[in-house]
Amino acid sequence: MPMISRPSSRFAIALAALLAAAPARADIMDSISNGFGLFSGEKYKTELLPDIPAEDIYNQALAKLEAKDYETAAKKFGELEKQYPFSHWARKGLLMQTFAQYSKPSYDDAVASAQRYIGLYPTSPETPYMYYLAGMSYYNQVPGVMQDQETAQKALVIFNQLVEKFPKSEYVADVKYKIQVARDQLAAKDMSVGRFYLTRKNYPAAVNRFHDVLAKYQTTRHAEEALYRLTEAYFAMGIVNEAQTAAAILGHNFPDSQWYKDAHELLATGGVAPQEHQGSWLSKIGKTLGAS
Structure with a gap:
């Protein structure tokens, strides 16, 4: 709650003179009664948020996740970082928020959250999983060969980073297969464009x-x-x-x-x-x- 200082003696004298010179106005008195000076035009309203234990927020989010209400779950998990920053609950919340966003699916949000986790917790045991979810978020959006292959290229970049940084990760075997699929997709795109140029001589x-x-x-x-x-x-x-x-x-x-x-x-x-x-x-x- 903000501290409200007492008016200085000079301010008090000026206020007394003003009140003596003219009838007191209701808005002035209302302002004074609410702890604000003469020249304040707004009332200050203090809103106290309930102090909910981190474990309770986490369990509420898990319940939403189990109910497949992924959007609400992601928001709930996100509250942990806001209310308990720099704690292990914040780290767990960001991890689960990413998973909820991926499950929805809200792939762009999942990528952003995963990259945030990687930046904040590069040595966490769960960091390889964040690389995996980020890569899969792009991989799941790879379109047909005739369309732009930007998501395939982005998936390939992240998957390669995972293999390079965490070669013993449990996700590497699956990722190596998906790397080959993404490479094949990119090659297919170049082949289709090359054939088009051939037909046009x-x-x-x-x-x-x-x-x-x-x-x-x-x-x-x-x-x-x-x-x-x-x-x-x-x-x-x-x-x-x-x-x-x-x-x-x-x-x-x-x-x-x-x-x-x-x-x-x-x-x-x-x-x-x-x-x-x-x-x-x-x-x-x-x-x-x-x-x-």
Whole structure:
């Protein structure tokens, strides 16, 4: 409660003179009676919040969570940090608030809460779980291949952080699988855009997309087709040595692939065969290619 100081003697004399010179006004007297000076135009209302034990708030929030009232549960858990800051209840509340938001689902809120937890409690035993929930919040929003893949990219970043920072975490096995799924999704997006450029005969743009697939997502199932499409694009541009190299690397890594047979036939129409040229950028990438 704010302390209300007594009026100074000078203030009291001035107030007495004013009251003597004119009839007392009801609003002035009301102001004085409520502990405020002459020039205050508002009344101060003190509101005392009930002192609810942290454990009670936590249990109330748990009850809402069990009832699947995730929004109310998240708000209740959030009260712990407000009323008991810097306590273990605040940490537990933020943890459970994140879980409630994820369960609702309110993914943007869950990501924000998880990142806040990670920042406040980087060495907590539950921190790997916060990385997992943040990553899953993005992963669950990954759209179809033809749409923007920003959420897949964000999920990939967080999952990689989890694996790097907590390699022995119980979530790593599941996360590694989801990393491969996200990488495959991103590769599929680049492939779809590259094919579009091929149909429009914009071969340089197509090459850039297929290059990205091999440079970033070479262990995905799209590597075979990317090599064939590079053969196709380079051959159409008349850059035969690069087309031959792409086909040769395709045959080396995937000798039984239908894509390799198609590449071989395509080159044959120009009187050439697959052949690796060591100066090609493809020759460097080809040494690390392989199916996942």
